[in-house]
Each structure stands twice: as structure tokens, then as C-alpha cells.
Amino acid sequence: MRRGRFAPTPSGKMHLGNARTALIAWLHMRAAGGEFVLRMEDIDTERARAKWAELALLDLRWLGLDWDEGPDVGGPYAPYTQSERLERYEDALHKLEAAGALYPCYCSRADILGAASAPHGLGSEGPAYAGTCRHLSPAERADKARSKDPSLRFALPEGRDVTFVDGIAGPQVFPAGSGGDFVVRRADGLHSYQLSVVVDDADMRITDVLRGYDLLDSTPRQIWLDEALGLPVPEFLHVPLLNGSDGKRLAKRHGGIAISSFRERGTPPERLVGWLAHVSGLIDRPEAISAAELIGHFDLSRIPREAVVVDVPDI
Structure with missing residues (x-):
């Protein structure tokens, strides 16, 4: 059905x-x-x-x-x-953490905007996240945690392109690393749109995601999360x-x-x-x-x- x-x-x-x-x-x-x-x-x-x-x-x-x-x-x-549905999002975060797919990020928006070498993000976003906190040592993370609560970022799979055929927009190709590692839980504890929509669509057995074209660039991130969580990937259609x-x-x-x-x-x-x-x-x-x-x-x-x-x- x-x-x-x-x-x-x-x-x-x-x-x-x-x-x-x-x-x-x-x-x-x-x-x-x-x-x-x-x-x-x-x-x-x-x-x-x-x-x-x-x-x-x-x-x-x-x-x-x-x-x-x-x-x-x-x-x-x-x-x-x-x-x-907040418990469901926390469950997904625990699963991603257990798989080593997340890391704490202590960067502010100003830090990211100030990273001159950062490539541009997806869609209308500013610079893509350059991965500054991805390779911090445990000691460096402990030091930063003393002064700032971290967000949680999803670490994009290395060398993993995303390709799919949109039911309206046609074939789509997003190269590995598109948009950079992205936030799945903000520093204030708010779960991201990317995480919540993936969990919700899977829980509700959604097979067809038809939405506005402005969300096309969210699709690769949601596919990466689907794969990391072992969830089925729905068909996407962007109007x-x-x-x-x-x-x-x-x-x-x-x-x-x-x-x-x-x-x-x-x-x-x-x-x-x-x-x-x-x-x-x-x-x-x-x-x-x-x-x-x-x-x-x-x-x-x-x-x-x-x-x-x-x-x-x-x-």
C-alpha cells in the first residue's frame, strides 16, 4: 500500500x-x-x-x-x-551514537562563517561545515565542554555520493561531502528537521514523500540518515x-x-x-x-x- x-x-x-x-x-x-x-x-x-x-x-x-x-x-x-515524539528522536540518536556516526560540535555560527576555506553549503545555506570538531581528541573535547554545550553532528560517510531519481525533478546527483557534516541535535537540545522527518516517515510507513522544491537539497541528508539507521528510503517527489x-x-x-x-x-x-x-x-x-x-x-x-x-x- x-x-x-x-x-x-x-x-x-x-x-x-x-x-x-x-x-x-x-x-x-x-x-x-x-x-x-x-x-x-x-x-x-x-x-x-x-x-x-x-x-x-x-x-x-x-x-x-x-x-x-x-x-x-x-x-x-x-x-x-x-x-x-521526542523519545523516538532520542532513540535514533542513541543508535547513531552507538554506530559512531555522530560527534559533538562546539563551533558557533560565527566560527563556521569565519572558516574561509569552507565550501558552500546545500541550497541557500551559508558555508558548509568544514569538520573542525570531527577529529578533536577526547582531551580537546573535554576542554571545550567546560565552556560550551555541544550540538551533535552527523559525520557524512567518506566517498559516498547520493544519487536518486526524483519523481518530478528527475535524476539527482549529490557528490560525497555535499553540505558538510550536519546538525542532528542543537546545543539547546532541539532535534533537527533532518532527523525528525526521517524517523517520522519510517515510523509512519511513508512510501512517497511529495513536498516543495525548496526541500530537494535536504534529501541527500535524509538518505544518509536512512541508511545509517537501517531504514527504508522512500520515493521523493519535489514540486x-x-x-x-x-x-x-x-x-x-x-x-x-x-x-x-x-x-x-x-x-x-x-x-x-x-x-x-x-x-x-x-x-x-x-x-x-x-x-x-x-x-x-x-x-x-x-x-x-x-x-x-x-x-x-x-x-
Whole structure:
């Protein structure tokens, strides 16, 4: 049985880009006769808010999307909220530590930015981590630990390229060492996105990870973690983003993109779903249509392979 998911971060109101990804992920599973899971990625307690999580559920249901398992309906792989799954992430860390795949890092952000020889990181990141703390002696680590709590970094396998075929973006190659050793637990104890999402997807038996193109560069790190933890690697599919008329990723600065704003001013959900389907290449014009009616129109090959420039719909 194929299983997909949508995993929003409740750090603000759901917007057009989030909703488009949710719609495509939902259609991908419904058209395949698979199961759809909703997971709330609220692990960043500094940004996540319960009110935004509740609003996300309301917005998704208003759009006509449903889920077989999730924080409000339960399921066999509960809990579906990351803040309730911290023990699972600690278990994974213990397994990685036992395998010698982690090491403590005492470097500050300023230290990393100041490493002139460090190669550039993945995606929009700054310099890749140069491995400064990877080869510290026990005595050197003990000395640094007296003044600073360390983060934990995953040591990338030596000489291990990552190659995979993305279901939308096509063949991908990430050379060994891409992005440098990465943090799996911050110095303040917060588990990283990379670790939590790998554990969650495995625990919830996710076979298809469909998400935004901005997360494509996270994929090699998640594959490395899957392999280190002995977990199955899901199929990855990354949807190109929606950009505003200024060519930049659609965001709050473009105004009027929150799903709740359309709902509150009385926009029929079918009109917004039709617009989302149109900019996703699933229908030829932005006509009113329900999410359920789109299942028969779904064809992954019609999803654009490049970012789509849009104006915020006046509907």
C-alpha cells in the first residue's frame, strides 16, 4: 500500500504555496488508491503555535482534503505531532551514537562563517561545515565542554555520493561531502528537521514523500540518515514553487495569500481549488472544481518542472 503525507509547520497561516503542495500530495495518493497521512511538524517550539496547527486543519478541510491518519483522527502510528515524539528522536540518536556516526560540535555560527576555506553549503545555506570538531581528541573535547554545550553532528560517510531519481525533478546527483557534516541535535537540545522527518516517515510507513522544491537539497541528508539507521528510503517527489510577479517565492510580502483570508471573505473553496489545479498544470483553465473531482484529472507528468510565476488570485 502506497502511503503519502503532508507535514505542515504551524508557524503561521497556511498560504497558497502550502495549499498547492497539500493538494498535489493528496491527489497523488488518492489517484493511486493509497493512504494519506497528516503530520504536524511543530518540533521548533520557538516558532510553532497550537492556534496555527488548528487553523491548518480547518483550512485543509475547507479545501476538501481529508486524511486517513493524523493528529485529530489518530491512527496506528500515532502520535502524529512531532512535539509528542521526542523519545523516538532520542532513540535514533542513541543508535547513531552507538554506530559512531555522530560527534559533538562546539563551533558557533560565527566560527563556521569565519572558516574561509569552507565550501558552500546545500541550497541557500551559508558555508558548509568544514569538520573542525570531527577529529578533536577526547582531551580537546573535554576542554571545550567546560565552556560550551555541544550540538551533535552527523559525520557524512567518506566517498559516498547520493544519487536518486526524483519523481518530478528527475535524476539527482549529490557528490560525497555535499553540505558538510550536519546538525542532528542543537546545543539547546532541539532535534533537527533532518532527523525528525526521517524517523517520522519510517515510523509512519511513508512510501512517497511529495513536498516543495525548496526541500530537494535536504534529501541527500535524509538518505544518509536512512541508511545509517537501517531504514527504508522512500520515493521523493519535489514540486517546483510558486513565485510572485517579482520572481521571488510567493510569501507574505505579496499580500493576500493566506488560505483563511479567502475562506473568511466568502470565496467558494472550489474556485480556489480550481486556481491551484490550473497553476499546477492539472486543468487547462482556472474553473471551479472540487478536490474530489480532480482525482480523475491527476497526472503527475503535467506538474510543471520549473517554478510558476503567478499573481495572487482576486477571487
